Amino acid sequence: MDKPGLNRRDFIKSSFKTIAIGTVALSALDITGLIARASDKFEETTSEKTINLSDYPDLQSAGGYAIVAKRVIVIRVSQSKFISLNLTCTHKHCEVEYDGESFECPCHGSQYDKNGKVTQGPAEHNLKSYKTQYNSDDNTLTIFM
Ligand code: FES
Numbered sequence: 350m351d352k353p354g355l356n357r358r359d360f361i362k363s364s365f366k367t368i369a370i371g372t373v374a375l376s377a378l379d380i381t382g383l384i385a386r387a388s389d390k391f392e393e394t395t396s397e398k399t400i401n402l403s404d405y406p407d408l409q410s411a412g413g414y415a416i417v418a419k420r421v422i423v424i425r426v427s428q429s430k431f432i433s434l435n436l437t438c439t440h441k442h443c444e445v446e447y448d449g450e451s452f453e454c455p456c457h458g459s460q461y462d463k464n465g466k467v468t469q470g471p472a473e474h475n476l477k478s479y480k481t482q483y484n485s486d487d488n489t490l491t492i493f494m
Contacts (some may be wrong), residue, residue, distance in 0.1 A: 399491040408490075414447060416432045420449060421479070421494065424463060431481045434465045439474035451474065 358384045400417050407413040409450040416423040420436040424447075436452070438445050443456035451468070460469040465476030 395494075397491050397493045399489050402488045402490055410494070414451070417492065418494070420444060421492065423481070423490065423492065429483050429485065431483060431490055432464060433479040433481050435479070436476040437477070438472055439467075439476065440470075440472040445476070 398418055398421075400423075402408050405413075405415045405417070405423075407415045408423060408425050411425050411427050414422055416436075417423050417433075421436055422436055424432045424434075426432055434452075436444050436447075437460055438454040438456065440454065440457060440459050443454050445452040445459070445461065446453045451463060452465070453459070454472065457471055458469065459467065459472035461472070461476050462468050465478050467473065467475055482491045482493075483489075484491070
């Protein structure tokens with residue numbers, strides 16, 4: 350003789366097990382997706398840009414500077430030395446302005462020296478800097494952003 354109460358109980362137990370296993374499996378898939386997306390994001394933000402210095406008259410001599418990409422400045426320090434910085438203020442992300450000697454943020458007054466080091470708050474972190482590589486053979490500069 351069938352006992353409908355036990356069958357229903359077994360069915361409910363089985364359903365909960367299936368839901369639990371499914372939830373764990375979906376969570377694992379979701380984590381894998383998140384990791385893949387984070388990895389893609391990292392690759393998107395790691396790039397390099399090579400510029401021909403002859404295209405930038407302001408970078409022909411030491412002390413010159415030019416914006417070479419969105420919010421990216423290059424300053425020529427000497428014949429073969431360059432500084433590249435992101436112009437995004439580290440306080441609340443306004444774009445800082447360069448006057449040939451230092452950077453100042455128009456939003457709340459943070460200041461940075463030519464190397465991007467904070468000299469006056471409220472910003473607490475230096476400007477993001479990028480490694481550069483000068484190639485004198487073809488007069489190019491590669492910026493690793
Ligand atoms: S955003 Fe630059 S000082 Fe606040």
